Amino acid sequence: MINLLGVTKVYPGGTTAVGDLTLAMPTGQTTVLVGPSGCGKTTTLRMINRMIEPTGGRIEIDGVNTADLEPGELRRGIGYVIQGGGLFPHRTVLDNIMTVPLLLGWDRRRAKSVATELMERVGLTASLARRYPNELSGGQQQRVGVARALAADPPVMLMDEPFSAVDPVVREQLQDEFLRLQAELGKTIVFVTHDIDEAIKLGDQVAVLRVGGALAQLAAPAELLADPADDFVADFLGHDRGYRGLGFAAAPALPISAEPVVALGASAEDARRVAAGASWLLVVDDASAPVGWVRPSALSGRVEPSDLHRGGTLARLGGTLRAALDAALSAPSRRGVLVDDDGRLVGTVRAADVLAEIEREPGVRP
Amino acid sequence: MSLIWAWLADPANWTGSDGILVRTVEHLGYAGLTLLLSALIGIPLGLWIGHTGRGRLVVVNLVNGMRSVPTLGLLFVAVLVLGPRLGGDLAFLAPAIIVLVILAIPPILAGAYAGVDSVDPAARDAARGMGMRPFDVLIRVEVPCALPLIFSGLRSAALQVIATATLAASVSLGGLGRFLIDGQAYRDYGQMAGGALLVAVLAVLVDLVFAAVQRAAVSPGLVPTTSRRSIRKRLVPDPA
Amino acid sequence: MTWFLGHLPQLGSLLLTHAVLAVIPLLVGLAVALPLGWLAQRYRWLRAPLVAGTGLLYTIPSLALFVLMPLVLGTGILDPINVVIALSVYTVALLVRTVADGLAAVPDEVVQAATAMGVGPARRFFTVELPLAVPVIAAGLRVAAVSNVSVVSVAALLGIAQLGSLFTDGFARDFVDPILVGIVACMVLALTLDVVILSLSRVLTPWTRRGRTA
Known part of the structure; x- marks a missing residue:
């Protein structure tokens, strides 16, 4: 469980990126932070692993105040995936994935076997292991980014617009695989996106933020579509809310006819x-x-x-x-x-x- | 042409305390010492500027400004001003090395700075995000990614130094420049042109050595794929 | 200062010679580099050999190149032509790559739009591609100009009179003043050329100054 308690980020110029945000992100679930640009969703995400230090409030992971941990140590225990992957161009795919395990002092053999297994898990063929990032497609790079974040099996994953840099077809594949992988792994995931459809598809709960980092609504996707809290959320959800809401309604008892x-x-x-x-x-x-x-x-x-x-x-x-x-x-x-x-x-x-x-x-x- | 061959072919010109071999070693000695000193100053400083982003403007102005300073004039002033205060063997050597170092630092500094500055911010962000400390980020990510530009800075500095070390003969130092200056003094064009040829060959060879070291040291992942035909062929079409 | 005031006429003539020796190679070099750069950009397979070949010439130290020039040209060792040609070689070496890069940086859409409007290759080069490449080419030309001014002075070691002669004379007479004056004059000349090229480039590319800055 990740708990944001009155978290605030005010920049020296006086801009409030995030204002007094209180949010609980349950263990083993995907919480999606979504909102227009300037809503502080990425800032919020980056405060969780202290890439950005909050100016007020507290962030707890499983009851431990993150401010009490050394930032490097905190981050090594949290998977981090960013747009485009952020791969190290001078290292092979396998070496990229082995980064955190080696930072944690695992022996190479163990790190390598875990990395090889992860490649398969995220849908990369073993033949890509010795490639360099600039020899991969955008989708492949993003998969390596996910595998790298998973390498040390962190209980928490932070994902910042991980699928925004690829074309729509590949994005949909990656989203489907994300769901499959999360069903297997059950990580506590915080996922940032500006794409409401992606939020609805991937989130167990969706937090809609407005500009200035205030929480507009926190709800499960179906509830969000069916019952937006206000005009801002309704506008942000866009058209076809009723139809899209049907995507969350199971259809168990339809009368089925035999078809010649x-x-x-x-x-x-x-x-x-x-x-x-x-x-x-x-x-x-x-x-x-x-x-x-x-x-x-x-x-x-x-x-x-x-x-x-x-x-x-x-x-x-x-x-x-x-x-x-x-x-x-x-x-x-x-x-x-x-x-x-x-x-x-x-x-x-x-x-x-x-x-x-x-x-x-x-x-x-x- | 025949004058050059006559001079180059004479074994007496190769050996002895003022022979080609000794002069080449001297030349490489000046250049090596200078490069070492300027790299020790320029690389850490450039990395620091690139890493922290402080002092970018200084780098740009320094590089542009130093390019306009005539090296020969700088060399002469240094020897005339510093020489008398040092005395002995150092009177000529130290000012010359100082000038060479001053000339070599800007390209090295600029290369190191530009190298770190050009690192993909996403890679740096990812490195930090996975828990690398600032020094780890520098050593494991920024420096390896900056190597191509660090090398290009070192290579321009090396060429600059070899060229300027040739001029050092005019302030009574050794090196291959001696043959050009002495040949001029004795109206011996064979010696002059022979020396010039040797300097040119030396410069090309040093550059080739640097190119080979660069090839070995820089990760293949940083070489643009377009210049790697073999790898391009290996790329299989893949939807993801 | 007194030395400077007492030798103004001499300084003027040295400066003029120096400027001529530095500027002619710029013009020659640009004239040669433009077609070569175009070739390197038009026929990609030519790029590597052209850039590497001219780059090789660039590695040859200036004094050595000055001395070797008479072998190639059949001139006397004191002939200023040696300096002009040697510096032209450096300028070409520097500019071939820049011209190719500058032309390569011209947006493909623009070239295709011109082609689609029926503009022929030669006309397209002079009215579309070259003007758009001017800022990049000018940047290369500025580097070449500034380094030419510095390199010309080296020729004083061979007895070719220009500002560099102030260095050799001063050094021979153990007298710092003329050397310092020569250094300052060189830097002023370099700066002047730099400003002139920059201004020319701005005049030739009015679109870079208005509206959004690129």
Whole structure:
């Protein structure tokens, strides 16, 4: 548990970066600090490992006042990830990851085996170990940054806009892996971002800060979307709050219909017979995973991959209402495709049924 | 041309207390001593300025200002003013070395300063954030990353020193410059041009040695990837 | 001071010679370095050999280069042409890299925009690329100018008259005053050239002075 107690940072010029901030960050959870530029989110993060010294208040980690620890010692016990990775350009990937363990006096062999294991964990192939940072892509560099911060297995991680420097596609991959990794590791994470979508996706709790470092709202993402504390928070959350909120609502009890299917390579006659007059027919592969929709009336020869309409998204059974609704809305047949955890077809669901569930589902509005 | 070959080919010109070998050793001695002294002063000072960010303006002005001071004039003034106060063997040597050091410090200082100044702030921030103390940050991150520019400062200083050490012969010192000055005095163009050729070769060789040391000392990670074809070929396309 | 006042005419003529010996190589060097720098930038494979080759010439100490010049040029050892050519070589060595860097720093969009408007390569070089590279080239030229002034004085050791002669004369007569005057005159000349080049560069690039500072 990290406790900020009335933490204040006033710069010599008189600017208040953070004003009397009190915030509890529970152990094993991700707390995201989010807000517009100038809201003091990075300053707050950097006060936790004393890269910036607070001018007032107290910061405790598991009950220990950080001001009582030697800064170097404090920092070696806290993982620190920054935008772009901040990798050491003169050291190989492996040497970068081994930095903190070696600072802590581990022997090289142990440090190396931990570093090698971590590379795999963050999705880096072992062949990259001897590369230098300037030979890596932005996403790879960021992964090395995360691995380096994890190397000494610190209970607390501070992450300052770690995924802001990469393109949107890679950012989404990194975010997904962050969630997977955090599910395995259960670190106490403080994560700074200016991107509210990232905050909502990654946070167990989200602290929205306003300019001057005052807490506007602290809430779980679903609650934040459903019940913004004031206009500032509502504005900052932006559009589509209701729809985005569905992303946190589980969809357990949707009425699922069986869906007639054909396999890739089936003849046009078979397809038309199975479709029984319906204008769209679902196509599956050998593993009965849905691959797309076809119009039986438009088929001439066999069902080929080039005939497929691939616009429909897939929703996982037991996933969220948002995914189920989107699957229905995006399918040309308006029947949303549900799959199980292995990607096999379960059935389809209609938008009207999802909406009925939304109106019944109390979880959306706490 | 034939005059040079005649002079270079004569074994008598190579040996003895005023032979080519001794003069080369003298020349390298002046240059080595000067570089050592100026590096001992310039590198720590440059690192300190780069690390703390204090005194940047001094560095820039010092480097630009010193470039406009004519080295020959400075050398003569130093010998005339300091020489009589020292006396003996030191009368010429000490002022010359002092001038050489004064000339060599600015490029070395500027290289060390610019090297530390050019270190990616994110790398420095990360180093601090993972618990390195200021001295560790300097030694483990800033200095290794600054090496390319530290070397480029040392190399310009070395060339400067070798060139100016040649002039030292005009204030009665040894070194390869002797052949140029003595050849001039005896109207012996063969000796002059032979000496000049030796100085040129020495300068090129010293620069090559520095280049080789730099290559060995600087981490390959700091060499721009574009100049490393072999590595570029190894880069596999990877979405992340 | 008295020495300075008593030798004003002599000083004037030495200063003039010195200035000529320092400035002509700048012009020659720039004229040679522009096409070479353009080649190094246009044909990337030429860059390494051109920069390394001219860099090699730059490592040769000035006195040695002055002495070796007659071998190449067939001139007499006292001929000021040796100094002019040797300094031109240094200037080229310094500027080839600068010109290539300056041209490389011209934003690609700008060059492509010019090309898209139908501006031919030669016209584009003189109306777009070269003007935009002026600040970088001028910075290199300033370094070359200042160091040329210092290096010219070395030629006094070979008996070529200019401000450096004040050093050799003063030293021979164990008399510091002319040396100090010579040093100051050299520095003033260097500073003047520096200011002139800087001003020219500013006049040629009015866009760098208005609006946002780059």
